[in-house]
Amino acid sequence: MRLARFVLAPLLAAGMVLAAGAASASPPAPPAQAPPPVRLIVDSDFGQWWDDMAALALVHAAADTGRVRILAIMSDVDNPWNAAGLDAVNTWYGRPDIPIGVPAGATSVEENYSRLLAQRYPHAGHPSDAVGLYRRLLRAQPDHSVTIVSIGALTNLAQLARTDAALVARKVARTVIMGGAYPRATEPEWNFGLDLAATRQVVADWPTRTVYDGFEIGARVFVGNRVCATHPAGSPVRAVFDLLYGCGNAQTDGTWDPTAMYYAIYGRDHVYALAGAGGHNTVTPDGLNAWVPGGHHQRYLVLTDAARLTHAIDTLVDTPPGATNRPTTPG
Numbered sequence: 001m002r003l004a005r006f007v008l009a010p011l012l013a014a015g016m017v018l019a020a021g022a023a024s025a026s027p028p029a030p031p032a033q034a035p036p037p038v039r040l041i042v043d044s045d046f047g048q049w050w051d052d053m054a055a056l057a058l059v060h061a062a063a064d065t066g067r068v069r070i071l072a073i074m075s076d077v078d079n080p081w082n083a084a085g086l087d088a089v090n091t092w093y094g095r096p097d098i099p100i101g102v103p104a105g106a107t108s109v110e111e112n113y114s115r116l117l118a119q120r121y122p123h124a125g126h127p128s129d130a131v132g133l134y135r136r137l138l139r140a141q142p143d144h145s146v147t148i149v150s151i152g153a154l155t156n157l158a159q160l161a162r163t164d165a166a167l168v169a170r171k172v173a174r175t176v177i178m179g180g181a182y183p184r185a186t187e188p189e190w191n192f193g194l195d196l197a198a199t200r201q202v203v204a205d206w207p208t209r210t211v212y213d214g215f216e217i218g219a220r221v222f223v224g225n226r227v228c229a230t231h232p233a234g235s236p237v238r239a240v241f242d243l244l245y246g247c248g249n250a251q252t253d254g255t256w257d258p259t260a261m262y263y264a265i266y267g268r269d270h271v272y273a274l275a276g277a278g279g280h281n282t283v284t285p286d287g288l289n290a291w292v293p294g295g296h297h298q299r300y301l302v303l304t305d306a307a308r309l310t311h312a313i314d315t316l317v318d319t320p321p322g323a324t325n326r327p328t329t330p331g
């Protein structure tokens with residue numbers, strides 16, 4: 001099943017990588033004021049791949065440092081164990097009250113670990129319809145304040161835009177979407193293919209500034225190989241990596257979702273550049289995306305420092321709740 005994730009070859013051309021631009025000779029900057037927490041909604045095809053689990057571990061660890069406030073987590077695939085599995089992870093991280101959204105009319109998928117989480121770990125939440133939850137949450141937030149990170153199918157976002165695009169335009173500051181390949185895909189990418197009609201609609205019509213995180217980025221990042229050493233025996237993060245990788249160091253498949261999550265919370269942070277100004281994304285009926293000229297509110301990420309990003313993500317994923325010596329910044 002995992003092989004389906006790898007149908008797309010990495011496309012990053014050597015000349016595409018933009019220099020991050022070190023400024024070692026600059027005088028020390030005054031102490032920066034802590035930025036306000038990112039108001040984040042997570043939309044995930046949780047339950048299949050390890051990287052959704054790693055992305056959730058990342059966002060919870062970042063929330064523990066005050067960098068992000070998790071408004072909700074939405075499942076965007078039809079998996080009956082997902083809501084309870086997501087709630088179990090949130091509960092273990094001390095956030096049992098995070099609302100969980102479940103989709104309508106979503107793609108049915110097999111599950112690899114959400115049933116295990118639902119059956120082994122406490123959870124008490126009551127999931128609700130994802131689009132309704134989006135609308136309630138967005139209405140309650142300040143204008144242009146919310147970040148949405150999509151790390152799965154675009155089913156919920158397509159339905160939300162069809163239902164109330166004006167609300168999205170007013171409340172959402174930016175959307176980060178893991179999907180496709182940049183600047184051009186040669187084979188369909190997993191997330192974009194989960195619900196291709198929804199993908200094509202969101203890519204064509206989504207009403208906010210959008211940053212795409214392509215397959216080629218996560219193909220260079222491998223995380224999670226220390227969670228069985230850093231997390232306690234009762235950790236659901238450890239349980240998932242143990243189930244999928246035998247608690248070794250065999251996660252050499254790639255890491256997609258946490259790379260989008262990291263950008264959604266920390267921005268470029270000396271690991272990314274933004275490319276694609278003056279262009280926008282398109283997706284053909286057979287699921288191939290390409291960047292074409294025109295437009296002003298879309299960009300795609302270019303990875304400028306894979307080692308630094310890997311370390312930063314691992315630092316967060318490896319930090320269980322209540323850890324001492326918690327890093328204030330992951331880099």
Ligand SMILES: [Ca+2]
Nearest residue numbers: 045052151152
């Ligand atoms: Ca995912």
